[in-house]
Amino acid sequence: MNNLYNRRKIADEVYFTSVTDKKFKVNKIIITFITGLSDKVSENAIIPRMLVKCNENLETMAKLNRRLSELYSAGLTWSVNPWGDYQLLQLGANVLDNRYALEKEDLLRETLDILLDCLFRPYFENGLFPEKSFEIEKQNQKDDNDAEINDKTRYAYIKAYEQAFKGEPAAIRWGGTNEQVDAVSDADAVQAYKRMISTMRAEIICVGESDFTGVDKIFAEAFSKIDRHPEKLSPVIVSAPQTETARITETLDIEQSKLVMFFKSADGYRERYPLFLMQCLYGGTESSKLFSNVREKMSLCYYCYSRLGYEKGFISAECGVEEKNLEKTEAECLNQLSDIANGNFTDEDIEKVRLYMINNIRSSRDTLYGIASVCLNDILSPEWAASVDEHIARLNAVTREQIIEAAKSLRLDTVYILRSDKEGSAE
Numbered sequence: 109m110n111n112l113y114n115r116r117k118i119a120d121e122v123y124f125t126s127v128t129d130k131k132f133k134v135n136k137i138i139i140t141f142i143t144g145l146s147d148k149v150s151e152n153a154i155i156p157r158m159l160v161k162c163n164e165n166l167e168t169m170a171k172l173n174r175r176l177s178e179l180y181s182a183g184l185t186w187s188v189n190p191w192g193d194y195q196l197l198q199l200g201a202n203v204l205d206n207r208y209a210l211e212k213e214d215l216l217r218e219t220l221d222i223l224l225d226c227l228f229r230p231y232f233e234n235g236l237f238p239e240k241s242f243e244i245e246k247q248n249q250k251d252d253n254d255a256e257i258n259d260k261t262r263y264a265y266i267k268a269y270e271q272a273f274k275g276e277p278a279a280i281r282w283g284g285t286n287e288q289v290d291a292v293s294d295a296d297a298v299q300a301y302k303r304m305i306s307t308m309r310a311e312i313i314c315v316g317e318s319d320f321t322g323v324d325k326i327f328a329e330a331f332s333k334i335d336r337h338p339e340k341l342s343p344v345i346v347s348a349p350q351t352e353t354a355r356i357t358e359t360l361d362i363e364q365s366k367l368v369m370f371f372k373s374a375d376g377y378r379e380r381y382p383l384f385l386m387q388c389l390y391g392g393t394e395s396s397k398l399f400s401n402v403r404e405k406m407s408l409c410y411y412c413y414s415r416l417g418y419e420k421g422f423i424s425a426e427c428g429v430e431e432k433n434l435e436k437t438e439a440e441c442l443n444q445l446s447d448i449a450n451g452n453f454t455d456e457d458i459e460k461v462r463l464y465m466i467n468n469i470r471s472s473r474d475t476l477y478g479i480a481s482v483c484l485n486d487i488l489s490p491e492w493a494a495s496v497d498e499h500i501a502r503l504n505a506v507t508r509e510q511i512i513e514a515a516k517s518l519r520l521d522t523v524y525i526l527r528s529d530k531e532g533s534a535e
Contacts, residue, residue: 135316
């Protein structure tokens with residue numbers, strides 16, 4: 109890992125990684141705080157939103173944006189995402205490389221200083237976040253929650269996911285519910301902020317044209333002033349399929365029913381590269397069995413694809429179907445998986461998905477965010493960290509027998525149906 113990404117420890121459970129790539133003219137810094145999904149998700153989720161709005165030196169959003177504009181339109185970013193059983197809280201900055209500054213300004217350092225002020229010196233009024241801004245960000249979080257619910261394809265996936273991992277941290281929604289968000293007080297948010305900087309593991313990833321000389325020392329000094337007592341992260345749970353397939357049906361006033369099926373390995377099968385190729389054969393590309401057979405040849409659904417959630421050890425099949433075709437579509441999704449388990453695919457099929465995966469691996473390094481995401485994923489699952497060439501070599505080594513074994517290992521864990529209360533066309 110250290111040789112691959114130049115990752116090193118700079119404080120108690122704080123790690124610094126840098127990747128220099130001269131094809132970019134800008135630099136990106138991302139700080140990711142990692143914690144377990146818990147009943148604190150709602151208050152945690154509000155913190156990154158609040159921290160990028162202002163700080164002690166730039167007390168309003170207008171002042172902050174004006175200063176960033178002076179730095180050749182530098183920008184601050186935030187995000188909150190789930191990863192397996194973890195919640196990832198991220199703050200970041202994008203800035204033009206110093207080589208392109210007209211007056212030889214140190215753009216990287218000046219932007220970094222702003223980011224550090226936002227992280228370690230947020231603007232408080234009487235010890236709390238500014239009330240108006242705090243209420244706005246709570247509403248923004250609820251709007252994001254509503255957007256997920258209003259997207260019925262996304263909603264069906266979430267409901268199936270929650271059932272498949274019921275009783276595990278992963279079943280907790282990363283942003284909580286609207287009721288939970290409403291219950292978060294400003295004092296709760298301040299405590300969540302303090303908990304973030306003092307107890308959560310932090311991964312700092314810098315990517316861009318710069319070699320980031322000295323940036324690790326700047327972060328190390330900043331974190332040295334924090335009394336840190338890092339929490340111990342539990343390993344991500346990879347659960348076996350339920351002894352009996354869970355089936356859940358909801359009915360809503362929608363035009364198109366949704367079918368989501370979750371599969372888990374019955375024997376702990378975790379060979380990553382055969383699973384990748386098997387999932388692509390099953391429903392990961394436009395030449396896959398789900399797309400070409402269930403959707404195109406049989407015309408059973410409007411969309412049909414699969415995804416691999418490797419960190420939690422599942423494969424899903426997801427379809428948008430008419431009410432009358434729900435049973436046929438479910439049966440045919442199972443049939444297509446059995447087809448792979450029985451070896452009903454050609455060497456040409458394997459090569460197509462192999463080339464598809466190789467192209468994805470290469471293209472994932474085409475953007476700063478893509479490189480940073482690859483780094484973080486490899487850090488979170490270090491057993492699979494590898495260079496581009498190593499990934500490709502491992503994919504090329506996968507055999508037909510391994511793909512068959514991967515398919516045979518899967519059992520149907522959960523079926524979720526969002527049923528339309530009427531017949532109709534696609535939404």
